[in-house]
Amino acid sequence: MNNIFVYCESEQGVVADVSLELCTKARKLANQLKCKLEAVVIGTRLKGVEKQLFPFGVDVVHIAEGDALEPYTTLPHTAILVKLFQEEKPQIALMGATVIGRDLGPRVSSALHSGLTADCTSLEIGDHEEKKSNTVYKNLLYQIRPAFGGNIIATIINPDCRPQMATVREGVMKKEVFSETHKGEVKNIDVSKYVTPQDLVVKVLERHTEKSKVNIKTSPIIVSGGYGVGSREGFQQLFELASVIGAEVGASRAAVDAGFADHDRQIGQTGVTVRPKLYIACGISGQVQHTAGMQESSMIISINNDPEAPINKIADYVILGDVSDVVAKMIKYYKKNSK
């Protein structure tokens, strides 16, 4: 009772990275709250799935297996989570801010009348004092997220309703093994008791998935372009620099909206969050929506002809100049000196 639950996404029995990242974070929260960490996996081919989860500090794995449960559709997963949460009364429930989590989370929160905060960038435990009623709430989940287009950071709490629910985007939390030898318990869910035929009204007819070709999230060096790059052709030069120095190419929302780069390269609040060791920002002004997704980079180089560009304030190096000129020189002098 009153444990932390993580809804784990899985595909053909493989638990998604975002779910393991959440387990890592949830383990720390559970230690702080001195409660257990429980995971829920719903899908097919789940035999032995607990072995993927125990090393991340999961104490109990609830497994709901059935052919009708994968690919994901809203209602059966909702039915299982709602009933399970009613029985187990978790104090906190977390899921990925993925297409699945953002479809499922609100549905579950509505059914349970519990508060949900989307796309949290940080989760902490803390107290809250309600001055009007003179009530002190101990050990609430602080759900911290950017709002208003990233111009404010809000701390949201759910004083009275449980579970306190939050979604977190992939890559925001770090995935770290808690202990290779950690062992927990498996509880199998009798799906027929949770899911009714009416829950299966939406059918997936066809599905095309592709492994994302771009993996900016794990790249140690990112060459990223903004609206200031000027064109899709301008981005070609960034690709050239990236291939020379062994980097991936990222982009700001403005550059993606303008059609200079594809959406899967977008970095920032509405794209992916990255923390490479080197981030080269080319022609990026640095609106907070963008910097929210890259400000934890170990080193930031900003190439911009505007000395007042906001990104310069978080940069380690600012090269004042024209992007194409500076990038050409970087390519030239990298080649010259790297041999």
Added chain:
Amino acid sequence: MKGLKIIVLAKQVPDTRNVGKDAMKADGTVNRAALPAIFNPEDLNALEQALRVKDQIPGATVSILTMGPGRAAEIIREGLFRGADNGYLLTDRAFAGSDTLATSYALACAIKALGGADLIICGRQAIDGDTAQVGPQVAEKLGLPQITYAEEVLEVTTKSVKVRRRLDNGVETVEGALPMLITVNGSAAPCRPRNAYLLQKYKRAVTVTERQEASNDYIELYHDRPYLNIVEMGVKDIDARLEDLGLPGSPTKVKKIENVVFQTKEAKILGPSDANIEGLMIELLSNHTLG
């Protein structure tokens, strides 16, 4: 054949995408007054999908339902100019401070008060909150199935709908029976522009409040042309429990708001000369940041 009843949920939002220099005050806080109020972009994508269904199904009607202050009637007019049949403005002080759950409850009550719908279509999320919660929560409150992240309504009959939706790593096609709630992703087709004829037809469409505030020059117009009346609904019109609305009906509370202010740290400023760039590359190579 019975006409299909479609309700589009739309929201008027501050245009947070174009936060320019003047939108931030000297103290680093957002100057909301400097941001124009617009039709939430993905709600326009939703309107387009609704209008396409209307184009296909004879007798189908598209109504816009929005919750907000009086001036949110602007987006209902915008919807009428683009092809919606009518609009409802849900406005009441009791809604103030609503989080997504309380908002969803109010919208669901309003939809029930309007006699329900065969299809409810809304944008995936609004740009001022980016939560993507209201659509699924309205569906849950009404006991309807949902299809989120829709890119295109591929087929529709009076009984079922087939939709292509976006996934994190691809697309899928799903099918389900009506009634259904669909949330539309920004990658869907953009909304058709205003229609010149509809612009003329609806330019004087107003709510009762707006009519009272304006001059009485056209008062007889609203008798002769009932379609110019944008219906205003309040708590008394939607049979809602007061304790589930507004701040009291919101499980989430805002504990703290911090304005994002850039932290200044010392940056090394370099000019674009060859010597500078070469020096930097040598430095990055020697400390193994590169290579």
